[in-house]
Amino acid sequence: xxxxxxxxxxxxxxxxxxxxxxxxxxxxxxxxxxxxxxxxxxxxxxxxxxxxxxxxxxxxxxxxxxxxxxxxxxxxxxxxxxxxxxxxxxxxxxxxxxxxxxxxxxxxxxxxxxxxxxxxxxxxxxxxxxxxxxxxxxxxxxxxxxxxxxxxxxxxxxxxxxxxxxxxxxxxxxxxxxxxxxxxxxxxxxxxxxxxxxxxxxxxxxxxxxxxxxxxxxxxxxxxxxxxxxxxxxxxxxxxxxxxxxxxxxxxxxxxxxxxxxxxxxxxxxxxxxxxxxxxxxxxxxxxxxxxxxxxxxxxxxxxxxxxxxxxxxxxxxxxxxxxxxxxxxxxxxxxxxxxxx
Amino acid sequence: xxxxxxxxxxxxxxxxxxxxxxxxxxxxxxxxxxxxxxxxxxxxxxxxxxxxxxxxxxxxxxxxxxxxxxxxxxxxxxxxxxxxxxxxxxxxxxxxxxxxxxxxxxxxxxxxxxxxxxxxxxxxxxxxxxxxxxxxxxxxxxxxxxxxxxxxxxxxxxxxxxxxxxxxxxxxxxxxxxxxxxxxxxxxxxxxxxxxxxxxxxxxxxxxxxxxxxxxxxxxxxxxxxxxxxxxxxxxxxxxxxxxxxxxxxxxxxxxxxxxxxxxxxxxxxxxxxxxxxxxxxxxxxxxxxxxxxxxxxxxx
Numbered sequence: 004x005x006x007x008x009x010x011x012x013x014x015x016x017x018x019x020x021x022x023x024x025x026x027x028x029x030x031x032x033x034x035x036x037x038x039x040x041x042x043x044x045x046x047x048x049x050x051x052x053x054x055x056x057x058x059x060x061x062x063x064x065x066x067x068x069x070x071x072x073x074x075x076x077x078x079x080x081x082x083x084x085x086x087x088x089x090x091x092x093x094x095x096x097x098x099x100x101x102x103x104x105x106x107x108x109x110x111x112x113x114x115x116x117x118x119x120x121x122x123x124x125x126x127x128x129x130x131x132x133x134x135x136x137x138x139x140x141x142x143x144x145x146x147x148x149x150x151x152x153x154x155x156x157x158x159x160x161x162x163x164x165x166x167x168x169x170x171x172x173x174x175x176x177x178x179x180x181x182x183x184x185x186x187x188x189x190x191x192x193x194x195x196x197x198x199x200x201x202x203x204x205x206x207x208x209x210x211x212x213x214x215x216x217x218x219x220x221x222x223x224x225x226x227x228x229x230x231x232x233x234x235x236x237x238x239x240x241x242x243x244x245x246x247x248x249x250x251x252x253x254x255x256x257x258x259x260x261x262x263x264x265x266x267x268x269x270x271x272x273x274x275x276x277x278x279x280x281x282x283x284x285x286x287x288x289x290x291x292x293x294x295x296x297x298x299x300x301x302x303x304x305x306x307x308x309x310x311x312x313x314x315x316x317x318x319x320x321x322x323x324x325x326x327x328x329x330x331x332x333x334x335x336x337x338x339x340x341x342x343x344x345x
Numbered sequence: 346x347x348x349x350x351x352x353x354x355x356x357x358x359x360x361x362x363x364x365x366x367x368x369x370x371x372x373x374x375x376x377x378x379x380x381x382x383x384x385x386x387x388x389x390x391x392x393x394x395x396x397x398x399x400x401x402x403x404x405x406x407x408x409x410x411x412x413x414x415x416x417x418x419x420x421x422x423x424x425x426x427x428x429x430x431x432x433x434x435x436x437x438x439x440x441x442x443x444x445x446x447x448x449x450x451x452x453x454x455x456x457x458x459x460x461x462x463x464x465x466x467x468x469x470x471x472x473x474x475x476x477x478x479x480x481x482x483x484x485x486x487x488x489x490x491x492x493x494x495x496x497x498x499x500x501x502x503x504x505x506x507x508x509x510x511x512x513x514x515x516x517x518x519x520x521x522x523x524x525x526x527x528x529x530x531x532x533x534x535x536x537x538x539x540x541x542x543x544x545x546x547x548x549x550x551x552x553x554x555x556x557x558x559x560x561x562x563x564x565x566x567x568x569x570x571x572x573x574x575x576x577x578x579x580x581x582x583x584x585x586x587x588x589x590x591x592x593x594x595x596x597x598x599x600x601x602x603x604x605x606x607x608x609x610x611x612x613x614x615x616x617x618x619x620x621x622x623x624x625x626x627x628x629x630x631x632x633x634x635x636x637x638x639x640x641x642x643x644x645x646x
Contacts, residue, residue, distance in 0.1 A: 067441060119630050121440055122384045126577045127630060130623030141614040253571065257448075264445055303464045310456030317449025321442055322434045 026177050031170050040169035041242070047275075047282050048176045049238040054262040054274035055187050056230030061260075062269035063196060064223040065203025066116050070128040071259040073135040074228040075235025076251035078105040079156075079243075080145050082236035086157050087147060094161050098179065098236055105232020106225040108135065113224025117217060132256055139248040146247075155245040172241040179237060183230065188271050190226070199223055200269070261313055265320060267327025276328045285309050355487045356607045357600050362493030364599020365500040366562075369555035370576035371583065371591035372503060373548040378585050379511070380520045380544040381432065381527075384444045387451035389573025391549060394454040395420055396556025400469055400565050401462040413553070420549025421542075423454070428541045436527075455570060464567065469560035471495075496558045503551060504592055511588065520544065524586075578626035584639020593637060598622045 034040065053071055060068045081101035085092055092100075112131035116124050139145045146154050159166040159175055166175050190196050198219045201209035210216050239246050258281060266277020285306070292305045324330055370392055377385040385391075398419055402412035431446055473495050477488035511517040522530040523540050531537045559569055575598065583594025602618040602625075610617045629636070 065441075067444070115627055115630060119634055122386075122444055122577070123581060123630055123634065125444075126581055126623060127627045129574065129577065130620060130627050133620035133623055137616065137620050141616065253574075260448070304460050307456045307459035307464070310452050311460065312456075314449040314452030314454075314456060317452065318431055318446050321438075321446040321449065322431075325442060 023181070026181070027174070031174065037169045040173045043282065043286065044173055045169070045176060046238070046242045047279055048173075048180045049234050049242060050259065050262060050282065051275045051278035052180050052183060052237065053231050053234035053259050054266065054278050055184065055271060056227040056234065057259050057263040058269065058271065058274050059187070059190075059199070059230065060223050060227035061263055062267075062273075063191060063199040063203060064220065064227075065199075066113075066220065066223065067121055067125045068116075068128040068224075068227070069125050069253075069256050069260055070112065070132040070135075071227075071231045072235075072251040072253065072255035073132040074105045074109055074231035075238060075255070076139055076248055077108050077135055077228075078102060078232025078235035079239035079246065079251070080139050080154075080248070081105065081232065082240065083154055083156055084145065084147075094159050094175075095179075098233055101236045102229040102233040105235070106229040109224045109228025109231075110221050113221050113228075116220050116224065129253070132253055136248045136251060153245055153247045156240045156243070159240055176237050176241060179233065183233065184271060187230070191271060195222070203269075261317065265313075265316055265327055267329030268325070270327070270329040272332070273327050273329030276332065280328065281313070284312065351487060353604075355489075356603050358487060358489055359493065360600035360603030361596050362489070362497045362599070363603065364579075364595040364597070365493075365497045365592070366555065366558055366595070367575050367579045367598055368500050368592045368595025369496070369503065369551060369558065370573045371579040371595055372500075372507070372588065373551040373555070374576055374580055375586065375588055375591045376507070376544055376548045376551065379524050379588075380540060382440070382524060383432065383447065384440065384585070385450075385548070386444055386447040387454055388548065388552065388576065389570045390451035390454040390458075391420070391423070391552040392556040392559065392573050393567065393569045394423070394458040395549060395553035396469065396560045396565050396569070397458045397462050397467070399553060399557065400467045400560065404467075416553055417546075417550055420553060421546040424545025424549050425542055427545055428538065432541060451570075455567070459567070467560070467565040469557065469565050471557060471561045473561065475562055492558070492561055499554060499558065500592065500595075503554065504588055507547075507588055516540075516543065575622050578622040580636070581626040582629050582636055584636030586640055587636070587638035590636055590638035598625065601625055 030044070034044075053075055056074070057068070057071050060066050078101040081104040082097050085097040085100055086094070089097070108131070112128060115127040119127060140152070143149075146152060159172065161175070166172055191199075198209070198214045201212065201214050202216060202219050202223075206216060209219075235251065239250075243250055262277035262281045263274065264277070265280060266275070267273030288305050288309050289302075292300050292302070320327055370388060373391065374385055374388045377383055377388070395416055399412055399416040402415050403409065407415060427450060431450055432443075435443055435446055471492075473492050475490050475492040478491050478494065509517075511520060519530070519535045519540055520543075522533075522535055523537060527537060555573075556565075556569065559572065563569065563572070579591060579594040579598050581594070582597055583590025583592070602621050605621050606615070606618045
């Protein structure tokens with residue numbers, strides 16, 4: 004890793020350490036309410052991980068894919084079946100295999116990307132979204148022939164110790180997300196990421212420079228689906244707990260698309276910012292609805308307004324800051340910590 | 346004729362007529378694409394917005410035709426604001442950026458419609474019954490719904506009038522000029538703003554008509570947005586820039602999905618029409634990316 008070290012500045016290490024201390028020590032010790040863990044921190048980390056997957060394919064490789072939730076479903080149900088059917092398979096092992104299964108499916112549905120782009124590819128990936136959900140829905144085997152069609156995810160057990168309390172689950176997710184985020188950052192900064200971006204910026208030029216489109220695009224699809232698959236498994240095992248395939252419908256795909264775009268295309272921290280915003284904004288609206296307007300506004304209207312705000316933000320960001328909230332954050336940092344950065 | 350063949354034709358005709366409903370959504374999409382090279386992802390949301398407002402106005406006590414006119418007015422306002430607030434600031438941006446902006450626009454329209462009119466499923470009665478016409482059933486033995494037949498007739502009427510508009514009038518010439526090269530078109534004095542407004546309003550009217558037919562069949566509800574997504578495979582098969590393509594694509598999708606559902610679906614537990622159109626579109630893309638009637642896409646480096 005001698006070469007990798009030089010690409011990170013001292014600031015990066017300081018930021019990393021601060022975040023780790025915050026995530027692993029301060030938050031578990033200070034946050035006492037289960038609500039914060041189960042309703043905010045856990046889904047935030049899971050969806051941020053899926054958004055990183057979307058970033059890989061859309062932000063870095065420039066392929067307009069709209070099927071993240073489908074791959075999340077693949078990962079979730081793969082993990083459920085692996086733990087159910089394979090005796091003695093450790094949780095992390097099941098998690099990795101589910102990611103790999105999602106990646107394999109991702110490669111198959113990524114094949115059209117070799118010939119098409121833009122909205123055409125979007126339609127092709129919609130096929131994956133609807134097809135995967137349909138397969139899981141129609142073949143009872145995936146749901147262990149449960150008559151209700153709803154499965155209950157098993158408890159997470161690592162080395163014989165069950166991780167079922169909100170804080171425990173949060174820590175498990177945090178470990179996975181940390182490892183995978185570091186992986187993603189390294190891929191994005193390394194030759195892999197450079198190939199992705201070359202394909203995004205101009206595929207013909209990239210190809211004439213010797214970047215294999217076939218390899219790069221399929222690799223991006225595979226890695227993207229791997230992230231989505233793992234995120235889906237975590238989402239199912241910690242947040243949803245009992246779930247049916249419909250939990251991963253097209254709406255979730257759109258949500259992840261929004262997280263990706265509003266957060267900032269082609270940034271890893273944007274995935275976290277975007278996911279946090281999309282998740283927290285409705286919470287804030289509901290809070291305002293309950294405490295400021297005292298329930299005078301109907302809940303359905305609030306959720307409709309939330310949609311309007313997301314849509315407006317999407318348009319506004321496209322017009323004024325196509326690089327999203329991550330760039331806004333950078334600009335703010337630039338303005339306030341100019342001297343420090345030098 | 347044997348009853349099996351009759352049944353096949355019944356399925357086929359039902360599919361073809363249902364396909365015209367997809368075509369109507371696709372038509373609005375093609376209109377906007379032809380005049381501004383924008384993939385308007387919000388077309389489905391416009392359908393939902395239009396028909397929900399229409400039903401809403403009727404619930405407020407407006408008579409049918411007045412409500413229809415008011416909704417058309419509303420769609421013109423939507424078109425106007427879209428042109429002013431979304432498209433103009435995004436002029437000369439990449440196709441992908443515009444597409445994402447229209448996804449945002451779709452969200453805004455869906456949200457506004459639900460905030461204004463609520464989320465419950467509405468019934469829409471157009472006075473056209475959605476059951477078989479006995480006259481046809483008796484004479485040739487095929488059951489065809491009157492609503493389907495109306496949808497087919499409306500779609501045919503829309504296509505003919507739009508085709509006349511595009512090819513026979515000065516406005517149509519202007520539209521095609523703008524689509525070809527907005528810069529050149531405006532430099533010779535074609536009023537870009539008016540053209541855009543016209544196109545978005547026309548798309549709004551098409552959305553309203555499509556919404557009425559959909560709403561009469563499936564109820565006026567949010568699921569219309571998902572149904573309208575099927576206009577995308579229709580467009581891919583027909584070609585994004587072709588009005589006849591939208592119709593033919595709709596017919597192909599409608600008939601294929603119904604025939605597959607009836608004859609192949611039972612082997613897989615049914616409901617394959619949810620994804621069959623998309624998979625069909627993918628195969629089409631691999632063989633003929635520009636669609637049946639679309640212009641060949643030539644990318645220059």
